[in-house]
Amino acid sequence: MFPTFALLFVTFLLYQLSRRSLRVSIARLRGPVSPSFLYGYIPTLVQDQAGAKDFQLQGTYGDVIRIRAPLGENRLLLMDPKALHHIFYNSGYRYSKPTGIRVILGAVLGPGLFYAEGEDHRRQRNIVLPGFGSRELRSFVPIFCSYASRMTAYWRSIIAADNSDSAVIEVTSWITRALLDATGEAAFDYQFGSLDNSETDLAKAYAHMALNVFGVPSKLALLVLCAMDSWLPESVSQFLTNIPVPRLNVARNVNTISTKVAKGLVDDKQALLLEGKSNKDIMSLLVKANASEDRKKKLPENELWAQMNTIIVAGHETTTNALAWTLLELARHPDVQTKLRTEVRAYLRKRAVSELTADDFDSMPYLTAVVKESLRFHPTLHHAYRYACEDDVLPLSQSIIDVDGKVLTEIPIPKGTYVFCSIAAYNRNKEIFGVDADLYNPERWLEGTVKPRNDTSIGVYANLFTFIGGKRSCTGWRFALLEMHAFVTELVNGFEFKLTADAHRIRREPCAVVTPTLEGEVDKGPQLKLKVKIAS
Numbered sequence: 294m295f296p297t298f299a300l301l302f303v304t305f306l307l308y309q310l311s312r313r314s315l316r317v318s319i320a321r322l323r324g325p326v327s328p329s330f331l332y333g334y335i336p337t338l339v340q341d342q343a344g345a346k347d348f349q350l351q352g353t354y355g356d357v358i359r360i361r362a363p364l365g366e367n368r369l370l371l372m373d374p375k376a377l378h379h380i381f382y383n384s385g386y387r388y389s390k391p392t393g394i395r396v397i398l399g400a401v402l403g404p405g406l407f408y409a410e411g412e413d414h415r416r417q418r419n420i421v422l423p424g425f426g427s428r429e430l431r432s433f434v435p436i437f438c439s440y441a442s443r444m445t446a447y448w449r450s451i452i453a454a455d456n457s458d459s460a461v462i463e464v465t466s467w468i469t470r471a472l473l474d475a476t477g478e479a480a481f482d483y484q485f486g487s488l489d490n491s492e493t494d495l496a497k498a499y500a501h502m503a504l505n506v507f508g509v510p511s512k513l514a515l516l517v518l519c520a521m522d523s524w525l526p527e528s529v530s531q532f533l534t535n536i537p538v539p540r541l542n543v544a545r546n547v548n549t550i551s552t553k554v555a556k557g558l559v560d561d562k563q564a565l566l567l568e569g570k571s572n573k574d575i576m577s578l579l580v581k582a583n584a585s586e587d588r589k590k591k592l593p594e595n596e597l598w599a600q601m602n603t604i605i606v607a608g609h610e611t612t613t614n615a616l617a618w619t620l621l622e623l624a625r626h627p628d629v630q631t632k633l634r635t636e637v638r639a640y641l642r643k644r645a646v647s648e649l650t651a652d653d654f655d656s657m658p659y660l661t662a663v664v665k666e667s668l669r670f671h672p673t674l675h676h677a678y679r680y681a682c683e684d685d686v687l688p689l690s691q692s693i694i695d696v697d698g699k700v701l702t703e704i705p706i707p708k709g710t711y712v713f714c715s716i717a718a719y720n721r722n723k724e725i726f727g728v729d730a731d732l733y734n735p736e737r738w739l740e741g742t743v744k745p746r747n748d749t750s751i752g753v754y755a756n757l758f759t760f761i762g763g764k765r766s767c768t769g770w771r772f773a774l775l776e777m778h779a780f781v782t783e784l785v786n787g788f789e790f791k792l793t794a795d796a797h798r799i800r801r802e803p804c805a806v807v808t809p810t811l812e813g814e815v816d817k818g819p820q821l822k823l824k825v826k827i828a829s
């Protein structure tokens with residue numbers, strides 16, 4: 294261990310000396326006192342529940358906060374709309390993902406969209422995007438609805454077996470398998486079968502993946518991660534992902550299983566794909582890109598597998614949590630739940646068709662408002678991490694005062710600055726979302742409370758930062774929205790959701806995504822137990 298630390302320390306010193314003059318500007322910004330020189334404020338920030346510290350610091354210091362990282366390095370915690378707009382919309386690829394998180398995502402998924410930077414990212418995104426066009430997505434709606442109703446059929450039988458009209462159900466493990474299956478069928482025309490059998494290799498590999506790989510790190514792990522992000526060359530960071538520690542073992546194991554499944558899918562359909570028979574589905578696009586002669590359109594095989602892994606994970610992991618939080622808020626707000634059920638039932642009665650479409654979801658304004666509010670209040674990612682590749686100047690929506698009392702309307706950002714972009718806190722900006730932005734209140738979307746400014750607007754949907762924005766916005770945001778609408782419609786139509794006695798112990802667990810866990814039982818993995826009653 295000692296030589297590793299000595300190496301880290303020397304690299305760090307050289308690095309600090311090389312940029313001493315540039316650090317001054319952020320060093321004078323206001324921010325919380327660091328409890329430790331060795332670790333800085335990082336453990337305090339990231340070991341708390343997702344977003345908790347962001348909201349607290351936002352209240353004290355405003356939207357631009359200096360955070361001390363290990364050994365006195367200064368970082369930014371940012372929630373200022375104009376500054377975020379600048380980073381995500383106006384800067385191209387000049388702000389990259391920090392190396393540490395990139396190489397770990399790479400270890401789980403391979404060199405796909407979550408990993409690639411710059412030209413590689415642009416090329417991959419152009420290949421994948423047509424698979425998420427609105428026509429393709431519309432054809433997925435019946436698939437999403439069908440898995441929603443298969444899942445609720447299981448719930449009905451659980452309730453019936455209890456000989457009553459209700460049962461306590463841990464909803465996340467069901468939703469995640471239903472969405473895994475729905476993603477497999479929509480994106481790859483393939484049945485994973487995980488809803489019927491929770492023991493498939495893929496379902497088992499993904500069950501606790503986020504928590505086991507990205508769950509709250511120890512202080513030591515954070516130190517190593519900071520070194521990978523800021524001080525070490527990328528090749529060394531990449532090499533470090535091979536060390537046999539438990540969370541990296543899980544990462545590599547998930548990658549092995551998922552890549553094997555991806556290869557199986559392609560092999561199964563190879564003949565069809567080459568004949569161009571299943572033209573539109575996402576897998577055909579990827580295979581065609583692999584065969585392309587044009588370097589700008591070419592997808593090498595390792596990136597092909599990575600893309601499939603990325604779509605599988607992104608297609609179910611994020612939406613699972615978004616839906617779980619939605620059900621929790623419905624259980625916490627029976628009035629919202631009743632109003633939503635009334636709208637959905639009235640609409641379904643009037644419409645009287647067997648299959649719903651994307652337009653049907655758009656015709657239910659309260660449903661749309663509930664989904665938007667859930668995405669705002671519980672963004673599945675609470676932080677986006679960025680690293681300044683060049684010196685830059687960040688414009689600010691509101692001037693801030695530094696520790697010397699100087700008023701700043703913009704801040705110089707030295708190359709190499711690490712920025713925690715707070716999705717959770719941006720989504721609670723009172724100027725944009727209203728003075729009650731700290732409360733869950735779907736009405737804000739119907740009352741015209743939400744007032745995005747066109748010069749600072751960020752997200753691809755409803756001005757929410759939830760799907761990131763600009764070149765790195767989530768490719769599958771419409772896919773996720775349709776999944777959510779389909780599942781919420783089916784769920785509130787069929788069931789009433791109530792809190793259990795444990796509800797006060799629910800934690801917003803940060804693990805790359807934000808997943809519900811139970812205080813004192815975090816090691817049991819994601820869990821959200823709700824009392825589920827057949828709706829009268």
Ligand SMILES: *[C@@H]1O[C@H](CO)[C@@H](O)[C@H](O)[C@H]1NC(C)=O
Binds near residue numbers: 559597
């Ligand atoms: C990808 O392309 C290579 C040749 O460039 C080929 O050997 C390989 O079989 C292709 N892979 C798939 C999955 O189509």
Ligand SMILES: *[C@@H]1O[C@H](CO)[C@@H](O)[C@H](O)[C@H]1NC(C)=O
Binds near residue numbers: 747748
């Ligand atoms: C933003 O809104 C203002 C006033 O409504 C308008 O003058 C301006 O052109 C808009 N800017 C853009 C980029 O749309």
